[in-house]
Amino acid sequence: MSDDRSPPARFNAARYCIGENARLRPDKTALILVGDGTEARLTFAEVDRAVRAIGAGLLGLGLVPGDRVMIRMGNDADYALLHFGAMAAGLVSLPSSPQLTEAEAAFLMENSGAAAVALASGCTADPASLAGRVVLDPAAIAALKARDPLPAYADTAADDPAMLIYTSGTTSRPKGVCHGHRATYGRRPMLAHWLGITDADVMLHAGTMNWTYTLGVGLSDPWAVGATAVLYNGPRDPLVWPRLIARYGATIFAAVPTLFRQILKYGDLPSHDIASLRHGCTAGEPLSTELLDAWTEATGKPLYEALGMSEISTYVSSGPTIPVRPGSPGKPQPGRRVAILPVEGPPEPLATGESGLLAVHRSEPALMLGYWNRPEEEAEVMRGEWFVGGDLARLDEDGYLWFEGRNNDLMKAMGYRVSPNEVEVVLGSHPSVAEVGVTELPVRADVSVICGFVVLQPGFAPDAEALLTWCSERLAAYKRPREIRFLDALPRTPNGKVQRKRLVDALS
Incomplete structure (x- = not known):
């Protein structure tokens, strides 16, 4: 896969993930959503039509390009369709969790200025916070999907806002990380060098859709190459994952290290045929050498780690092209501009082996556009031409990164x-x-x-x-x-x- 780092000037993330697949492989299964005894399948043609219909419906309700659409729903297919449907119309998707309290959800609505809010059944909201906003309940979402679809995906610029992700800030309130459409294109180095994914793969992701790890690795990345995505919305039981790998012939399984540990302990691996699995991918917390060794010994399958954050996604990893080195998350993926900067002083990259702040160059297409209405926090993380997120690390002579915690840890x-x-x-x-x-x-x-x-x-x-x-x-x-x-x-x-x-x- 090419490591061309520059997205086209006119670029739409939803069209990139869905539109081409609908043209090239319309009848291929794009998404399998498995529940407790249930299963739903959508082809790329069906996803394409639903996404464009939702986009048309949102614009028909009076929303205009750039408006934020907050999604506060459970782990179901409509979550994904709304996420991509908003971007298909030139709107900005704001994924959030149904577990938010009413006060937490109200803050996100107010801070983002959300024009519309999608609420699953059972998700309550303070009526005052919904005033003046379009509210999408399940019936309204069904009506959107029944609309005539947009004739084409919005002609957005690569730098136009596409997603607003709320994450922990230096204050007591979350901060919105605003990503452009180009961020999806900027994930390309991950596809070959961490996930090792092609259109022949079946990606099983253990996360829920309100997590950007799932929306990215579980959906955007497999769809970017025409692979099938499998997600699960049933009871959380470690026994289910080996069963799903065997049932759907999953070739890649992505989760956090804790879940891999639980599978080894409770998942009864010997009772399941996981021969289809080529490797596992993990992120979200450091992968211990003990867990790496235990997984490899028990399954004979590689486990590839990645280091990332909401502002840049995963940009350091091991993978099919980067051999695993236990204790290290890997190397900066080819094409990434990564450096180690001094904790204090001028932002001049340090020499090999020296510890400092892990930094990514501002030219990286996967880097955020900025923090939503938080210029003071944005200033804190930009050091000259470099973005620094607070991770402490060093690079060894072979280019492997050794993570040393957070600066404030x-x-x-x-x-x-x-x-x-x-x-x-x-x-x-x-x-x-x-x-x-x-x-x-x-x-x-x-x-x-x-x-x-x-x-x-x-x-x-x-x-x-x-x-x-x-x-x-x-x-x-x-x-x-x-x-x-x-x-x-x-x-x-x-x-x-x-x-x-x-x-x-x-x-x-």
Whole structure:
């Protein structure tokens, strides 16, 4: 696949993912949505027609190009059709979760200035927040799909807004990451160098559609090459994933590391024929060497990791063209302009082996257009010609990246900065440890120590001294944890990331 980095000047993300497939392979299955005993299939021709009909319907309701359409629905096909339908009409899709509280949803509506809100059955909303907005309930969405479709996808510019993704900010409120249509084109290096996906593949993604990991890797990426996407909206049970791989002949399976671990523990892999699977892909949190080894040994299948964020998607990875190096998420994908910058001082790239802030050049087509109405936060992440998202890392002589945590996650010990990731890797390699998070634990008003928060493997008894000894043999003195605490589970975000800032609170 070409690594041409420049999208056409006139570019529409929905047309790129759907329109060409409808022309070249109209009868091929584009989406299989599996439920608890149910199954729905859509061909590329059916997706194309529904998306263009929804686009026409939204414009017919009085929306104009650039208006935001907030989607607050469950994990069903209409979510995907609305997402792409908005972009097909030149509108801006705002994916969100049905689990938002009314207050959280009201903030997103108000902050984004959403002109329309799609609400699934059972999703309540503060009536005041809906005032003046088009409200799309299931009946209204069905009516949109029955409309005559747009004759063509909107003639948008590559830099026109296409998606507004809300993520954590430096304030107490989420911030909107605004992506242009070009961001979908900018994912092209991922297709060959992380996913290794072609039109012959079947992509099974374990996420839900309100997550951009799913909308991207689970839908946009397979559709960009004409592959079939399989998504699941039934009960979350680790046993289901090997069964789905076998049933649908999935060739690629994407999930967070935690789910791969759960599948190994509870998924009864030997009872399922997963011979169709070529490899797994994982992102969202670091992949431990222990999990990598366990998955490879149990399945004989590679597991490829990627590092990314809402502002740029995944841009560092291992994959079919980038051999796995345990402990590293891989290399910057070919065509990406990536550097390590000093934490302070002029934004001049550091030499190989030096640790600093991971940065992506502003010319990267997958980079966001900016933060929605948050110029002060936008200024914080731009250093000259570089975007810096707060990840600390270094590049070795072979070009592999070694992730060292978040700049604001760094711990201070004996005058040294210590990355929690480095300590977590060591603790996580102990045979008794299933999961681990590391942060500072206050022991007095003015003193904190490095503490490991550990979830044990089944059958192991808590033994803090054994873990401290293990670390003392593998870490410099100033990096060693001084305390170990045992938890039944680590606090995580809805997307599975460990929340280090909540580890201490989890003790109470």
